[in-house]
Amino acid sequence: MLTVAGLLAVAAAYARAIMFTSIEAVQGPAQKIMYVHVPSAWCAFLAFILVGICSALYLWLGDRRLDTFSEASVEVGVVLTGLVLITGPIWGKPIWGTWWQWEPRLTSTLFLFFLFVGYLTLRRAIFDPAERARYSAVVGILGAMLVPFIHLSVYMFRTIHPRPVVLNPEGPTMPGSFVATLLFSLGAFTLLYLGLVTMRYGLGRLRELREARHVPVA
Amino acid sequence: MRGPLPGTVRAALIIAGKDLRSELRRRTALVSAVVFAALILAIFNFARDPTSLRADQLAPSAFWITCAFAAVTALSRAFAVELEHGALDGLLLAPVPREALFLGKFLGNLVFVLVVESIALPLFVLFFNVSLNGALPGITLVALLATVGFVAVGTVFSALTARVRFNELMLPVLLLPFMLPPLAGAAQVTAALLNGRPLLESAGWLRLLLVYDIVFVTLSLLVFPALFDE
Numbered sequence: 001m002l003t004v005a006g007l008l009a010v011a012a013a014y015a016r017a018i019m020f021t022s023i024e025a026v027q028g029p030a031q032k033i034m035y036v037h038v039p040s041a042w043c044a045f046l047a048f049i050l051v052g053i054c055s056a057l058y059l060w061l062g063d064r065r066l067d068t069f070s071e072a073s074v075e076v077g078v079v080l081t082g083l084v085l086i087t088g089p090i091w092g093k094p095i096w097g098t099w100w101q102w103e104p105r106l107t108s109t110l111f112l113f114f115l116f117v118g119y120l121t122l123r124r125a126i127f128d129p130a131e132r133a134r135y136s137a138v139v140g141i142l143g144a145m146l147v148p149f150i151h152l153s154v155y156m157f158r159t160i161h162p163r164p165v166v167l168n169p170e171g172p173t174m175p176g177s178f179v180a181t182l183l184f185s186l187g188a189f190t191l192l193y194l195g196l197v198t199m200r201y202g203l204g205r206l207r208e209l210r211e212a213r214h215v216p217v218a
Numbered sequence: 219m220r221g222p223l224p225g226t227v228r229a230a231l232i233i234a235g236k237d238l239r240s241e242l243r244r245r246t247a248l249v250s251a252v253v254f255a256a257l258i259l260a261i262f263n264f265a266r267d268p269t270s271l272r273a274d275q276l277a278p279s280a281f282w283i284t285c286a287f288a289a290v291t292a293l294s295r296a297f298a299v300e301l302e303h304g305a306l307d308g309l310l311l312a313p314v315p316r317e318a319l320f321l322g323k324f325l326g327n328l329v330f331v332l333v334v335e336s337i338a339l340p341l342f343v344l345f346f347n348v349s350l351n352g353a354l355p356g357i358t359l360v361a362l363l364a365t366v367g368f369v370a371v372g373t374v375f376s377a378l379t380a381r382v383r384f385n386e387l388m389l390p391v392l393l394l395p396f397m398l399p400p401l402a403g404a405a406q407v408t409a410a411l412l413n414g415r416p417l418l419e420s421a422g423w424l425r426l427l428l429v430y431d432i433v434f435v436t437l438s439l440l441v442f443p444a445l446f447d448e
Binding site: 059111114115117118121122125126134135137138139141142143145146149150152153154156 | 379
């Protein structure tokens with residue numbers, strides 16, 4: 001249900017971004033990619049923070065649902081970081097004149113993607129569910145602490161990424177209608193994230209049930 | 219367990235001592251890690267366009283990439299050796315806290331990687347025609363700061379991947395992202411020092427490396443026991 005609502009909201013956000021928000025004067029239509037790029041990035045980071053928290057809670061409480069949720073969140077996180085990494089270069093080529101740039105947020109997202117993929121690869125390589133959950137939690141905690149360090153390290157190089165346009169100390173540097181569309185799109189993507197994670201979480205619970213009955217998992 | 223040192227530290231030192239002693243007797247791991255490092259340094263020299271890039275411009279990155287790879291190969295066997303003859307079960311059954319096991323393995327790995335780095339450094343000076351010009355104390359400091367952090371995380375991942383399928387591939391996949399901050403810092407500071415700039419100019423990087431070490435040594439110590447919670 002949540003996924004359907006999320007998909008509808010994303011479609012509405014697209015419609016609003018394309019038809020009812022004016023074209024930016026300097027960047028032209030390319031700027032509209034922000035309405036996909038920025039919400040995906042926010043949700044990907046949300047996914048990752050939740051994985052870090054749930055991993056720590058898992059080692060403390062040992063509740064298997066926390067592990068299942070982490071796995072679901074990472075899977076959706078891979079899709080979202082993938083989306084950020086695809087939309088970023090498409091925007092970067094006309095505006096920066098280059099597909100790729102080693103810049104803090106881009107690099108953090110890329111390494112977030114690597115960490116997500118490494119996490120999932122590790123899960124596939126372990127059969128025992130309890131062992132898998134503990135090992136994944138360890139990687140989840142360490143990974144969550146790593147991202148700020150990557151961000152800082154790359155920040156100490158020069159950056160050409162646009163400054164934050166909404167959460168800026170001097171207030172939003174965008175026209176109100178742009179902010180409204182962006183926030184709408186952010187809400188839509190968050191809804192979609194929650195929907196997909198809930199769906200994936202339900203699937204994970206079913207799989208656990210089957211494992212508990214000793215039916216081999218395909 | 220009575221002695222001048224707290225039990226955990228004593229046990230850790232005993233475990234580290236055991237690892238280093240068995241390493242000194244066999245020397246296979248040390249020799250192969252050093253040869254491996256020398257080979258990468260030599261190959262690096264040829265993996266460039268000599269007409270557009272001077273060897274010394276590539277030097278800091280070549281040195282730190284070499285150290286990273288040598289460290290990964292060393293870490294990948296840190297726990298794998300304990301699986302032979304069920305040695306790990308013996309360690310786990312010993313009446314020492316898991317923290318001591320982590321600290322011991324961490325210290326052993328740290329000494330091992332630092333020894334490999336200190337052997338690789340003269341080779342690096344030789345192969346890349348670098349003059350240290352009094353940069354040695356600074357390079358030693360940054361090498362220490364960079365190595366402590368990633369060896370701590372590497373020790374956790376070494377224990378984690380030892381019993382997992384495809385472990386020789388899994389360790390670098392998990393560990394290399396964690397090497398970005400230490401390697402970026404180490405390469406930047408090394409390059410600045412080799413260019414004759416003062417160490418204090420790199421204070422920002424040194425601070426970042428120090429915070430990284432504190433955070434990841436603490437965190438590794440905290441999460442390590444969870445790996446053996448059976």
